[in-house]
Amino acid sequence: MQYETVIGLEVHAQLLTRSKIFCKCSTQFGSEPNSQTCPVCIGMPGVLPVTNKEVVNMALKTSIALNCKVNRRSRFARKNYFYPDLPKNYQVSQFEEPLSEHGYLDISVDGKQKRIGITRVHMEEDAGKNIHEGVVGGSYVDLNRTGVPLMEIVSEPDISSPEEAKAYLTELKIVLLYLEVCDCNMEEGSLRCDANISVRPVGQKELGTKTELKNMNSFRNLQKALEYEITRQIDVLDDGGRIVQETRLWDAGKGITLSMRSKEEAHDYRYFPEPDLVPLEIGDEWLSQAKASLPELPAEKRVRFISKYNLPEYDAGVLTSSRQLADYYEKVVSIYADSKKASNWVMGELLRLLNEEGKDIKDLKVTPQDFAAMLTSIDKGVISGTAAKTVFEEMYRSGKSPADVIKEKGLEQVSDSSAIESAVEKVIAGNSVQVEQYLSGKDKVMGFLVGQVMKQTGGKANPAMVNTIMKQKLEALKNK
Amino acid sequence: MALYNKTIWELRALLDKKEISPSELLSSVMERISSVDGKVKAYVTVLEDYAKRQIKNGIPQGLLSGIPIALKDNMCLKGERTTCSSKILSNFYPPYDATITKKLIGAGALICGKTNLDEFAMGSSTENSAFHTTRNPWNIERAPGGSSGGSAASVSADECIAALGSDTGGSIRQPASFCGIVGLKPTYGAVSRYGLVAFASSLDQIGPMTKDVRDCAIMMNVISAYDPSDSTSVPFDRPDYSSGLTGDLKGMKVGVPKEYFIKGLDGEVEANVRLAIKKLEERGAELIEISLPHTDYAISTYYILATAEASSNLARYDGVKYGYRTEKAEDLIDMYSKTRAEGFGGEVKRRIMLGTYALSSGYYDAYYRKAQKVRTLIKQDFDNAFKAVDVIATPTAPTTAFKIGEKASDPLQMYLSDIFTISANLGGVPALSMPCGFDGKGLPVGFQIIGKHFDEVNVLRTAYAAEEALGIKDRKPEI
Numbered sequence: 001m002q003y004e005t006v007i008g009l010e011v012h013a014q015l016l017t018r019s020k021i022f023c024k025c026s027t028q029f030g031s032e033p034n035s036q037t038c039p040v041c042i043g044m045p046g047v048l049p050v051t052n053k054e055v056v057n058m059a060l061k062t063s064i065a066l067n068c069k070v071n072r073r074s075r076f077a078r079k080n081y082f083y084p085d086l087p088k089n090y091q092v093s094q095f096e097e098p099l100s101e102h103g104y105l106d107i108s109v110d111g112k113q114k115r116i117g118i119t120r121v122h123m124e125e126d127a128g129k130n131i132h133e134g135v136v137g138g139s140y141v142d143l144n145r146t147g148v149p150l151m152e153i154v155s156e157p158d159i160s161s162p163e164e165a166k167a168y169l170t171e172l173k174i175v176l177l178y179l180e181v182c183d184c185n186m187e188e189g190s191l192r193c194d195a196n197i198s199v200r201p202v203g204q205k206e207l208g209t210k211t212e213l214k215n216m217n218s219f220r221n222l223q224k225a226l227e228y229e230i231t232r233q234i235d236v237l238d239d240g241g242r243i244v245q246e247t248r249l250w251d252a253g254k255g256i257t258l259s260m261r262s263k264e265e266a267h268d269y270r271y272f273p274e275p276d277l278v279p280l281e282i283g284d285e286w287l288s289q290a291k292a293s294l295p296e297l298p299a300e301k302r303v304r305f306i307s308k309y310n311l312p313e314y315d316a317g318v319l320t321s322s323r324q325l326a327d328y329y330e331k332v333v334s335i336y337a338d339s340k341k342a343s344n345w346v347m348g349e350l351l352r353l354l355n356e357e358g359k360d361i362k363d364l365k366v367t368p369q370d371f372a373a374m375l376t377s378i379d380k381g382v383i384s385g386t387a388a389k390t391v392f393e394e395m396y397r398s399g400k401s402p403a404d405v406i407k408e409k410g411l412e413q414v415s416d417s418s419a420i421e422s423a424v425e426k427v428i429a430g431n432s433v434q435v436e437q438y439l440s441g442k443d444k445v446m447g448f449l450v451g452q453v454m455k456q457t458g459g460k461a462n463p464a465m466v467n468t469i470m471k472q473k474l475e476a477l478k479n480k
Numbered sequence: 481m482a483l484y485n486k487t488i489w490e491l492r493a494l495l496d497k498k499e500i501s502p503s504e505l506l507s508s509v510m511e512r513i514s515s516v517d518g519k520v521k522a523y524v525t526v527l528e529d530y531a532k533r534q535i536k537n538g539i540p541q542g543l544l545s546g547i548p549i550a551l552k553d554n555m556c557l558k559g560e561r562t563t564c565s566s567k568i569l570s571n572f573y574p575p576y577d578a579t580i581t582k583k584l585i586g587a588g589a590l591i592c593g594k595t596n597l598d599e600f601a602m603g604s605s606t607e608n609s610a611f612h613t614t615r616n617p618w619n620i621e622r623a624p625g626g627s628s629g630g631s632a633a634s635v636s637a638d639e640c641i642a643a644l645g646s647d648t649g650g651s652i653r654q655p656a657s658f659c660g661i662v663g664l665k666p667t668y669g670a671v672s673r674y675g676l677v678a679f680a681s682s683l684d685q686i687g688p689m690t691k692d693v694r695d696c697a698i699m700m701n702v703i704s705a706y707d708p709s710d711s712t713s714v715p716f717d718r719p720d721y722s723s724g725l726t727g728d729l730k731g732m733k734v735g736v737p738k739e740y741f742i743k744g745l746d747g748e749v750e751a752n753v754r755l756a757i758k759k760l761e762e763r764g765a766e767l768i769e770i771s772l773p774h775t776d777y778a779i780s781t782y783y784i785l786a787t788a789e790a791s792s793n794l795a796r797y798d799g800v801k802y803g804y805r806t807e808k809a810e811d812l813i814d815m816y817s818k819t820r821a822e823g824f825g826g827e828v829k830r831r832i833m834l835g836t837y838a839l840s841s842g843y844y845d846a847y848y849r850k851a852q853k854v855r856t857l858i859k860q861d862f863d864n865a866f867k868a869v870d871v872i873a874t875p876t877a878p879t880t881a882f883k884i885g886e887k888a889s890d891p892l893q894m895y896l897s898d899i900f901t902i903s904a905n906l907g908g909v910p911a912l913s914m915p916c917g918f919d920g921k922g923l924p925v926g927f928q929i930i931g932k933h934f935d936e937v938n939v940l941r942t943a944y945a946a947e948e949a950l951g952i953k954d955r956k957p958e959i
Contacts, residue, residue: 039576043796045569045677046556046578048710078792080839082816089795141800270839272848275681275789277711 003199003234006207007159007226008119011172013151013182014126014190015058020147021125022049022092027149029188033131033142041147043087048276051076055123055149056280058181059099060290062151063121065175065297068103072282076123076274081267084141085128093124093152095271099280105155105175106299107167108317116168117156126150151181157196157207162226166219169193174298178323186218193222198243199233208233209243213257215250225250229257301326309339318347324361331368336375345375349389353396365399366392374402386459387411415462417469420453423461424469427452428477438474446470483508485638485956488547488695495546502535502546502590505641509548509592513639516959521614522624522634523593524553525561531590543702545588550640552631553594554601555686556675557581560591564677565609566599568797568804568823578675579707580644580686587702592640595630599825600794601651601679603627604897607888608827615884616658617957618923622881625655625897631689632659637959642690642699646676648683649782650877650901653913656689657876657926660915660957662696662943663689665901667934668908669714672707678793680786681712683905692953693914693944697721700936716934724941727948730764734942735869739775740900746879752917752925753875759949760873760942768869772861777854778903779895784838784851785906791835797823830891855906862907866932871942874900876913876926900928910936914943916950 020027023040040047063070077095103118128143153172159165173191176182184191193216198208213229216222228250233243247266248257296304298320305316305326320326329346333339350371354361374395378388383406394405406412414420427449428435434445453466483491483505494500510528517523531548539545551557554564556574558581563569577585584591598608606614606629614629616622617637624633628645632655635643645652647665656663664687671686678684688699700721707713736757741750761767799805799819806822809815824832838847865872877897887894904911909930916927927946931939947953 039574042801044574044576044802045562045564045572045796046554046574046673046675047576048674048712050709050711080792080795082795082798084798084800084812087796087801089798090792268841270792270836270841270844272788272792272839272844275712276678 001238002202003237004202005160005230006157006198006200006210007161007165008157008196009155009159009165009168010194010196011153011169012192013153013176013184015055015149015151015181016183017052017054017058017149019052021052021055021123021149022147025147031144033140034144036144037146041087042143049092049274051277051280052149056099056282057290058149058179059121059123059151060282060287061179061294062153062176062181063100063103064291064294065179066103066105066118066121066153068100068118068121070100070282070287071097073097074099074280074282076277076280077271078274080270083127084139085130085143085146087128087143087146091125091127092274092277094122096273097279098122105168105171107164107171109161109163109167111313114158114164116158116164119154119156121151121153124150124152162223162230165195165226166223169219169222171298174321178295178298189217192217195222195226197226197229197233199230199237209245211243211245211257212247213250214247214260217252221250221252224255225257228255232257295323309333309343311339311343315340315343315347318351319343322361328361328364328368332371332375335369336372338375338379342372342375345371345392349392353393364396366395370395370401377402377406381413381415381462382406383411384413384454384459384461384463386454386463387413390459411460413462414457414460415465417465420457420461420465420469423453423456424466424473427456428473435474435477439478446474449474484512484641486641487691488544488641488698491547491641492543502539505546506531506535506548506590506592509640512637513593516617516637517639519615519620519959520617520633520637520639521612522595522630522637522639523550524563524565524596524611524630526593527560527591530557530560531592534585534590539588539590540586542587543698544584547589547641548592549584549589550593550595550631550634550643551581551591552597552628552643552645554597554646554677554679555581555644556677557591557594560594562594562677563611564600565597565606565611566824566828567610568819569677570610570804572803574675576675579672579709580703581675583703583705584644589702593634595628595634595643597630598627599828600677600790601627601646601648601684602790602827602831604650604654604894605882605884605887606630607884608825610825613884616881617959618660619881619921621883622923623658623884623886625658625877625881627651627655628663628689629655632656632661632663635659635661635689635691636957638956642688642695644686644699644703645689646679646684646686647901647905648679648685648786649905650898652687652689653901653911653926653928654877654898656913657915657924657928658881660924660955661689661691662693662912662914663687664696664700664912664936664939665904665910666700666704666936667910668905669712670704670716670910670934670936672705672710672713674707674709678789680789681793682789683782683786685905693940693947694722694725696912696943697725697940700940704936714934719937721936721940724937725944726941727945728764729760729942729945732760732765732871732938732942733768733869734760734765735768735770735865735872737770737772737775737865737872737874739772740874744878744896744899745875746919748919749875749877749879749925752919753873753927756916756927756946756950757873759946763945763949765942765945770865770869770872772858772865772872772903774854774857774861775903778858778906779899781851781854781858781906782898782902783834783895784847785855787831787835788838788848789835791832791839794824794828794832799823827891858903858906859908862903862909862930870932870935870938872930873942874928874930876900876928880919880921880923880925904930909933910939912939912943914947915952916946917952918955
């Protein structure tokens with residue numbers, strides 16, 4: 001039977017505020033256990049929460065960027081369950097009245113656009129961490145993370161494949177990074193993703209029974225876990241079985257999902273409005289301030305790059321994948337006019353070198369001015385395109401200007417015709433087989449012969465001149 | 481000269497004229513505690529050393545400079561044991577002060593002790609204290625009321641000059657009524673709850689328990705203020721709470737709700753309350769019969785909302801971070817279960833279970849959500865009534881102090897003793913109890929005055945006029 005997949009994603013993003021959501025403790029990662037705590041976040045008797053306005057601001061900006069309808073009056077609610085990393089034994093979250101609802105995010109898979117609905121965006125506090133390793137006869141609890149602000153973004157079940165899921169999460173990550181509300185580090189847990197997934201026979205209206213997948217701490221794991229779960233569910237159905245509604249954990253080591261708890265074992269969270277906080281009112285002024293503070297969003301930027309710089313959609317997508325990269329590109333093309341050539345170099349050499357070292361555009365030593373000067377040097381024939389790669393790599397390592405690198409490495413292009421002529425003659429003399437082939441009509445070997453000249457001159461010979469001279473010499477041989 | 485039996489304002493004059501010193505006053509109160517607390521058992525912890533340290537370190541100048549004040553033992557005092565009269569917090573020493581504690585200390589008050597209460601403020605007699613039952617100074621066999629029974633008894637027995645209580649459903653007013661003192665539950669949001677160990681967050685409110693109305697106003701001038709650490713506290717223009725203490729009620733309209741004079745109201749209580757209402761008229765007030773039609777639903781509404789909030793508020797007492805932890809546990813769940821089974825008393829467990837049930841999936845709409853709707857109706861009752869009147873006069877409790885043990889085995893009977901006080905908490909309005917007379921057994925009768933939101937001034941104005949007209953405030957219990 002043919003099946004189709006239905007996926008909804010729940011993303012938790014740690015917000016980049018300096019202090020926690022309901023107290024003034026620092027949110028810094030990796031400090032001494034329990035050094036960033038106070039009576040409020042460790043839930044001492046009698047303490048009360050006070051909402052950090054910056055948390056609301058960040059969630060508000062995200063809501064607007066995700067095209068959500070902002071609820072002018074929302075409420076925090078208590079989610080009750082016992083766990084040692086949750087000192088109050090309830091988590092302050094939002095439930096019936098979230099900050100915003102009914103938004104969407106457009107994604108693109110294989111060139112096809114798709115709109116994924118956003119059910120809701122809400123704020124909540126993070127829990128602490130239980131530590132079992134290295135503890136004899138018990139466990140420790142580190143409450144530094146308790147009360148770190150989280151934003152939960154819930155999608156509609158509009159996602160139909162692991163690829164779409166990955167594209168959605170990627171696009172969401174780009175938006176959050178543009179907004180500077182989350183550093184989106186999945187390995188460190190600042191961006192977490194759970195999935196609700198079900199399959200149903202093609203053509204069936206009602207949804208199949210879903211499972212909830214947890215513990216997918218990278219984009220790769222998300223995709224692999226979904227692929228595994230789809231196959232598992234289809235196998236169960238094809239064998240005449242029934243899907244059990246349950247929470248399943250992705251085991252990245254084994255590459256499988258395992259049952260964690262069934263629906264019957266699910267908690268009754270006994271949500272109710274948090275009586276220690278008054279309803280959150282978002283007035284016109286606050287909303288318009290949040291709107292005004294939004295940067296140009298990736299989707300808008302992509303459209304502008306395509307029209308303003310005449311770029312293919314692919315280029316625009318890569319260049320706008322981060323705000324800093326897009327800014328860098330725009331600085332380069334404000335000096336250097338050939339926007340497509342600049343794009344090729346940014347997407348090619350620049351990103352290659354950064355990716356090889358796992359570095360970020362923020363770490364780049366090459367100024368946009370030097371980058372543009374390097375491109376201009378190619379256009380002016382000062383260096384060849386081949387030499388330019390060497391020049392750029394050195395600029396990348398040392399941060400030196402292209403002029404200095406060209407001088408130091410002696411990479412200036414040779415445009416002296418007598419020098420090129422002698423190199424061409426040497427190659428013709430040393431490659432008689434290929435020359436014979438050319439003379440018998442195989443024009444293609446021309447490229448090989450030119451390449452040999454470039455090799456001999458250490459890539460410095462002006463390729464256009466090499467071409468011309470080589471052709472002249474060979475034609476002369478032909479006519480003999 | 482005995483000092484312990486004086487009011488704040490009397491002592492203020494003596495202190496300011498340097499006729500007495502704070503040390504003399506403190507000694508007088510401490511001697512009084514030594515001589516009577518063995519019988520009354522108002523205190524969980526007497527803080528003689530703490531108060532002496534305060535004097536030694538220098539007392540700030542303020543309305544309460546040098547005045548010994550007792551705190552109900554559910555208010556945090558930095559470094560001093562704060563138990564909520566519960567085994568589960570019997571070893572808890574908060575590393576911070578409640579906002580009201582800071583306010584009292586900042587105004588020069590000497591914190592002379594922590595008073596007994598029904599465990600976590602759940603009860604109407606202090607019989608639910610894990611430590612001991614406080615006695616009514618008017619009759620040692622009788623309950624002082626609750627949950628602020630320790631504070632009420634300590635004020636009534638002159639074991640402090642004034643005290644703070646907390647009121648979730650009548651926990652200041654009912655014991656004030658039983659012990660013949662003045663107790664005010666302020667408007668919800670008028671006094672910070674930061675550092676008050678929560679029972680039911682949307683209903684809890686701290687308020688003064690004093691020997692007379694003037695003292696009550698002085699205490700309000702100290703404790704009432706907006707607090708940024710309490711999101712439910714309200715920024716408002718604080719009046720001078722003493723400004724209405726003229727004795728004159730000309731132009732005041734006093735509502736008398738028919739729903740508060742019902743079957744079950746003790747005849748002697750009714751007679752005394754009717755007399756007090758008549759005194760208001762004599763002072764120039766106009767009496768108007770009114771109706772608060774949803775009064776009947778107040779108790780059931782309260783016991784759903786308060787227990788629901790409590791079930792969540794008390795979840796943090798789990799043996800993990802502070803407080804009592806069971807000696808032996810097999811695993812985490814066993815540790816939770818045993819800690820809470822051993823650490824909480826029966827009434828607290830009953831309410832946690834009630835509240836957990838009311839919030840459970842499948843029951844939420846029928847209980848919690850419906851109760852919220854009824855709460856809104858009760859609020860509207862007050863809003864409507866206050867279109868026609870300035871204050872509302874009622875009995876505080878249907879009876880005078882009952883015998884210890886009389887209702888301990890019947891929670892529903894116990895709950896009914898709050899029947900007249902609960903609505904003010906649900907409506908968030910201020911309400912005061914003051915003595916208005918005595919029954920045949922010589923037990924004080926409480927008279928309740930309910931006001932508009934943030935209109936404590938008119939509540940105190942009415943109470944002051946009644947106090948003057950009744951002329952019974954110097955009557956003291958014989959212990």
